[in-house]
Amino acid sequence: MNSEVAAFFSPGDFLAILPEMVIAGMACLLLLVDIAVPRTKKCVVPALAVLSVAVAAWFSYELAGSGVSAFSGMFVLDGYSDFFKLIFYIVAVFAILVSLRYIRTEEIDLGEYYVLLLFSLSGMMIMASGTDLLTIYLGLELASLPVYALVGFLQKSRKSNEAAMKYIILGAFSSAILLYGISLIYGLTGTTQLAAISAALVTGDVNGPLFTLAVIMLVAGFGFKVAGFPFHMWAPDAYEGAPTPITAFMAAGPKAAAFAVIMRVFLEGLYPAYDSWQMAIAAVAVGSMVVGNITAILQTSIKRMLAFSSVGHAGYALLGLVAGSEEGMASVMFYLFVYAFMNLGIFGIVIMMRKDSQSGDQISHYTGLGKSNRLTALAMLIFLFSLAGIPPTAGFIAKFYVFMALINKGMVGLAVIAALMSAVAAYYYIRIVMLMYMREPEKEFALASSRGLLCVLIIALAAVVALGVYPGYFIDLARYAAFPL
Amino acid sequence: MCLSAAAQYAPLWPLAVYFVAVVILVGAMLVLSHALGERRRGRLTSVPYESGVVGTGSARLHFDVKFYMVAMFFVIFDMEAVFVFAWAVSAREAGWAGYIEMFIFISILLAALFYLWRLGALEWGTSMKIRRKIEPL
C-alpha cells in the first residue's frame, strides 16, 4: 500500500465498518445460499439472517464507545450511531420473526425477502453512522431501495403493486429533491462533511435565498422519508398495500434511520443556522400531528389508521428536534426506541389476525376480541395505550420527555398543541379498545400465532411496560449517546 | 486571461467547422431530396413495407416484460462499467489498493450475475418463471 493511499484510510477504518460488512456480506451470501438450498430447507435463510444480525450486534457491542471516525470523516462510530443501531437490530430481528409464518400464509415465501431486509438494514446502519452528506445519501438509498420491492412483494395483490409503484415514484422524486438540496449545500459551503459545513456556516456568510432553498429541499426530502406532513401522501397507501411485517418494519426501522440522519444533519451540520430551519421543521411537526391524528379517526382499515398514527408520531418526534437541545435529541432517541417496540407489537397482533381467508385488516374485525381471546386483547390494549400515551406505559414517558425538552426551551405553545393532539389521538386508539371489550364477537376468531410471533409479542409487551415503569436506564443511555452540540 | 483561454481552446476551431458542416450537409440532403424527388401516390404507398408480404394487423403488440428485465440489468451493469472506466484510467495511480477495491466491487456484482444466471433470468427461449425446484449445486 503506498503512502498516498495510506493517508486516506487505515486498517482501523475497516474495523469500524465491520458490522455493516457483516450484514451486507451476509445479504450477498444469502442470495446465493437461497438458490443453492432445496425448497424443503428454506428455513436456513431466515435462520442465517437472524444469526448475521446477532453477529453484527456483537461486533457493534465490542466496538461501542470507541468514537472512531473512519474514511476521512465520512463514517463515525459514536454513542449516537450505536444507540440507533441497537434500534435497527431489534427491528430487523423482530421483522424476520413475525414474517416467518406470514409469508407462508401469503405464499410469498422467497429467500429474497430476507435478503432485501438485510440490505435495508445495512443501509440504515450506514445512515446512522454517516457524517458526510454523500455517505448519508448512499445509506438512505440502500435502506429504501429494498423496501420499495418489499412493499410490492405480494405480487398477486393489486393493492400491493399499486403501493409499490406509488412508493417508488414518490421515493425517487423525494431523493431527487434531497440531492438537489445537498448539491446546493455543497455549492454554498464547498464541502459535504457535516463538521466542515458547520464550520463554514460559522465563519463565512453563507445565507441568502439559495441557502434557504437548500434548507427547504433538505426538509422536504427528509420529511418524505419520515412521512411528515405534507410529504406523507405515500404513507397510507404504502402501509396498507405492503405485507404487514414490512409495514411494521417500515414504520419502525427506516423511519428511525431517517430521524437519525435528520438529527445528524440539522443538529451537527446546520446547527449554526438553527434559526433558518427551526420554523420549517416546526411547521412539518405541527402539520403531521394535526393531519395525521385527525385523518386517522376517519379510517376503517387498521393498517391505514396505523399509517396515519405513524404520521402523527413522526410529528411528536420532530418536536424534539425543534427544541434543538441535547435533551431534545435524547428525547427523540428514546421516543424512537419505545416506538419500535409498540409499533412492532401492535403490528404483530395485526399479523396474528391474518389467517387463511380472514384478512383481519379492518378495524371492525376486532369486534369482541376481548371476550374470546383475553390475552391477545390485553396485549393489544397495552400497545394501544402506549401509542396513545397513557401512563404507565412507555408511550407516555416518551411523549413526556419530548414535551419536557420543549418546555425547557420555552416553547410552551408547541407543547400545548402536541398535548391537545395526543388527546385527539387517544380517541381513535380507545375506540378499538371499546370495540374489543364492549361488543360481542360476531364470529369465532382464528389467530395465526407462531413461536416467532409470540416471542416478539412477549418481548415487545415486556419492553413497553418496563420502559413505562422504569425508564431511567434507557433515558440515561439516550442522554449519554446524544452527541454534544 | 481571455487570450490564454482562446489559445487553449484554439483546437476547437475544426470542431466548430465540422459541426456547421454537419448541419449544412444534413439540411441539404433533406431539403434537396424533398425539392428534387419524384412523388407518386398509389393505393399501397402508405402501407408498411414488409418484404413483399401483405401486412397482418398492427405492429403495436404488447412486448414481454422480459425486455424490461434485460433493460434493467443493462442499466445496473452499465453503472458498474462507469466505475470500471474511472478505475481503468487511473489504474496505475490507484495501485494495488485500488485493484483490491475494484476486485471487491466486481465480485459483489459477480454475485449478482451468478444469482441472475441460476435464477434463469438470463434465459430467453425457455420459460422465464423462477425455477423453484433447482437441484442443489
Add this chain to the structure above:
Amino acid sequence: MEKLFFLMFAAVAIASGLAVVTVRNPVHSALALIVCLIQVAALFVLLRSPFLAAVQIFIYVGAVMVLFLFVVLILDMRKAVLQAFPPVKKRFVVGVILVLSAQMVAFVFLTPMGLGPAQGWEPTVESIGRVLFTKYLFPFEVVSVILLAALVAAIVIAKERQ
C-alpha cells in the same frame, strides 16, 4: 468561442427538451430526449468535466434511454397517445413553469457566491479515479451493494413466480 459553443448546445438542448414534452408520439419524445441528453453531455465538456460527460453518455444516452424505449414498447401506447398531456389546462402549466424558473433565476442572482470554481483541481477522469479509490473508497463500495440490492429488487418486482 466557448460562449458560442455554449449557446449552440444550450439552444439545441432547450429546443429538444421542449420537443420531449410537446411531441405526441412517445417514441419521438424519447428520441428528442436522446438529443437533449447528448447536448447536456457536451455542456459538461465545456465545463471541463469530461468524466461527467462520459457518464452522461454511458448511463443516460446508453442505459436509461434503452429502458425508456422498452417501457414505451411494453405499455399500450395507443391509449397514451390519445390522451391529452398534460391533463390540466396548458396555460396553467406554462404559468407554473415560468414562475418556477423565474424563482430559480432570482435565487441564483440574489445569493452572494462566495466560492469561485474549485481551485487547483481539474476534474479529469484520472483525478476522479484517484479520489474515488482513496478518499471515497467507502461510498464506492457502498455503491456496489446498492446496485446489487437494486437488481434483486427489480427481479422481485418484475418476475413471474410459480
